[in-house]
Amino acid sequence: MRSHDNSADVPALIRIVVFEAPGPANDTLPALDRIGAEVEFLRCDRPESCAQAAADDEVDLLVFDRRSSTEIGNVLRAVGPSAPPSVAVLGDGSPESEALEAFRAGVSDCVREGGDYAEVLPVVALEQIRRWRQQRKRVVAARKIAWLEGYSENIVQSINSALLVVDVEGQITVANSTAGATLNADPLDMTGRSIDDWFPSDPMQPSLVRQTLEQGVRFRGAETVIALPGRDAVPIGISCTPLLDSDGETHGAVAIFQDLSEIKQLQQQVLQQEKMASIGQLAAGVAHEINNPMGFIHANLYQMTEYLDDLDVYLEAVDALVATAAEDSNPALTAALGRLVDTEKRIDFNFLRDDFRKAVLESQEGSERIRHIVRDLRDFSHKGSAERSLADVNQCVDTTANIVFTMMKHSVVLEKQYGEIPELSCYPMELKQVFMNLLVNAYQSIEEALAGGSQEAVIRIVTTEKADGIVVRVSDTGVGISESDQQRIFDPFFTTKEVGAGTGLGLSTSYAIVERHGGRMTVESGPHAGATFEIWLPFYPIAPSVEDS
C-alpha cells in the first residue's frame, strides 16, 4: 500500500544527479533505477559540472557516490540554498565519522555500501524526493496565493464602484480607492474605523449595512444617503451582501456603492426639460385656442369704437333736433321731449355715453395685453426651439422676461437694455430655461428683500456683444448671496430657499446648459447688495470634452 501511495505521489520522470566516484561501478545506479518507472540520471565526475546540473529546478535528488565530505561541501555550497535534497553513499567499511562529516557538509541522508544497501538506498532516496516535492508544491502554492492576493487586491482597487468590507462588529476591513474617494477619506485610514462613521445608524433606523450585518438582509441597488463632514449628504446607490462562514453564520458584510449625485442631477435636468417642453406644448395649445375668440373680441372692440364715432355724429344731430324742438310749442312734441329728458335722466345718459367709450377703450387695452401675452407664450414655446438653431438671444430673453413679469404682479420694475447683438447658434429653449431660472430667482430674492423693508425692486437685463460672443447680465436689488454661498451656488441640490420652495437644481441646471453652449456663468454679489449673474455665450464654442479624464 505504502509503495503504491508513493508511486502515486511521484510523477513518472525522476531526475537524479549522481556525482560518481572514479573506478568500478557499484549497485547505486541500478538501486536508484528501481525508484520509479522512469528515472533519468545526470552523471557527473567533477564538482563544477555536478553543481551546475544540480542547480536545475527539475532535479529531484543529488547523490554523492563515495565522494569526500570536502567535495560534498564544495558542491552544495556552489548550488546554494535552492539545492535539491542529497544522499551520500559511503564506501563499504568507511568509518562512522565519515557519515557525521557528510551530514556536516549538508547531505540530507547517508547510506553505507554493502549489506542490503541496494534495498535501503531507493527507500531513503524516495523519502527525500517525496519531501522535496511536497516542499516545492508548498512554495509554488504560496507563490500562487501571493499572486492571487495581489491580483484580487488590484481588482478591488481598480473597480469603478466603491467597495467596503466590514467585520461582524461593523469595523471596516477593506476599503478600495473609489470608496475612499466617495467617502472623502484615505482608504488606508478607513480600515479599523466603524461603518457608522459614514453610514449613520440609530436604533430605530439602522443603516443598510447594519441591517445586512444584523439581520442578514441583502440589498441590491438600494438608494440611501451618506453623511460627509462639511459636505451635503451624498445620494448613493448601494448593494449589501452578508459574508457567511461555512456554518452559515454572518461574519461580516460587503457593500458596493456608487455616488449618484451626477445621475440624480441629470435625471432632474431631464425632468425639468420635459416639464419645460410640456409647458411649451400646453402654452402652444392654449395660445391657439385663445387666439380664435381673441381674434373677434379684438376686432369687435375696434369696430365698436368706430360705431361709437358714428353714433356720436348721430347723437349730435339728435341734440340739434332736441334744441330745435324745445323752442316749439306743439304739446305732443313737448310731451315727447319731456319723456326723452326723463329717460336721459333715468339712465344717466351723459355718463353712459362717456363711459361706454371708456369701457370699450379699456377693453381694447385689455385685449391688447392678452394679445401680447399670447404672442409671448407662442414665441416662448416656438416649435423647433428645442433644437440647435440660429436665434435672436434678445428675443429669447424678452419673451421669457415678459412671461415672468406677468407673474411678478408688477411689484418689480423691469429694466431692459438690449444691445445690438447678432444671432447666435444655440438651443433657444434651453437658454430660455436659463433666463427663466435667473429671473425667477431675482424676483424671489427681491420679494425677500421687500419683506425685510427694502424699498428697491428692480431687475435689470443687459445684453451686449463682445468680440467673442454675447453677454447677458441679470441684476437684481434682492437680498444678495453671501461669499460662502457663492462658492456652492452652482452645486446640484444646493438651495437657500425653504424646504419645498426650491429644488436646488435651477442654477446647477442653468450652469450645465451654459456649459453645453461652451459658455460661462458667473455671479457677483454681497449680502444686501443684490446679485448679478453674467452669462457669456461664445459665437464659436469649443466642443466640450466628452469625459474629463
Place this chain on the structure above:
Amino acid sequence: MTRVLIVDDEPGIVASLRRTLRKEGWELLTAAGPREALRLLQGGAVDMVVSDYQMPSMTGVELLARVQERWPETVCVLISGWADSINEQILREAGIRTMISKPWDDGELKATLRSFLTP
C-alpha cells in the same frame, strides 16, 4: 363690385371680419367651411378669398390651393391663430399671397387686403 369671400368655421370671426370690412365697399360673402366656400364659388368667382387655416374637412391651405387652381385670378389670403406649422414655402406653393395672424390689427388688415385689390 369687388367680391370677397370670408371662410371660417368660427362664427365670431366671420361676423367680426364682416364688421371690419363693412365700409370697404366690397360685396362680402361668407362660408362656415371649405365645402360651403367651394359651393359658393361654383356659383360665381370672387376677387379674393380670406380663409381660416384650421377647419374640419380640410385646411385653409388646401382650400386656397384648390381655389388658385380653378380661379388663378382670385387673391388668396390665409388667416390663422397658430403660425408655427405654416412657413413661406407652404404659402408660396399654394399660391397664397399672405398670412394674417389672429388676433389681427384692424388697420393693418384693411390696408393689406386693399393693397391686393388695387390694380
